[in-house]
Amino acid sequence: MSETADPPSLLSRPLIPVASEDDARETCRAAFPRIAAEGGRPVVVHVVEKAGGAPDKASVEQREAAAEDAFAVVREAAADAGVDVETEIRYGTDVAATIIDAATDVDASAIVFHPRDGSWLLDLLTGNVRDRLVSESDRPVVVLPDVEAEQ
Template sequence: MLVPVADPEDGERTAAALAPYLSPSSRVIIVNVIEKAGGAPDKASVEQREEYAQTVFERAREPLEERAGAVETTILFGTDVVETIFEAAVERAVDAVVFEPRGGSRFVELLTGDVARRLVKEASVPVVALPRTDT
């Protein structure tokens, strides 16, 4: 399964929510998408974002390592986070994209493009939304 994570807290929370459902035959690919600005200057250098992704992966990997048979990490680059996630899912022939919806107000969702909603609505592979663990 492909597991997109946005930041260290999201990675750790999502991995903890996913871990109980895994078995030794499970293969988990944790991804962090570095969103490119599409012609505009990026907010941070690629090197800074790659270092940040490694921090995200460290936090997400720990809850999974004893439950899953294989845990991989990869950095993806794209101008559209959702499209990039599904392209990676198809390329890697995963069974599903798995995520835990993050909290936020409707206003924040409108400003950020509501990635969780798009993951479900634009799915090109099965999508599993894990139950929220922070409620």
């Protein structure tokens, strides 16, 4: 009888999308203690959404600066949690597809996120990235609860 290795943990190499400094703060607070406990190494991605021919809402430089601000929060939270983290900016016209492609490229064990507060109208208007991640990803998607909700 051959021994089979345990499958990797969902948190061994998670891809974590963040949209802003506040989102990064909340997501890291929920994710990094769990990832540290599993000995995982996350890849945090920020998607700069391109308008696909239409004028962009903000310049690429402004969006890259916002991504770097979010990554500063990520790096600080990672240092506090004792987690090695990689960060990456991705560009795309479809945020969900760009996140899924990034997960494939880094061979992520899962896509891990903390849902942001939002209304059903905002979800409808943005194409509901959360639902698309769950329904279209070829790997597990982990939705983390609020840290306060667990206590």
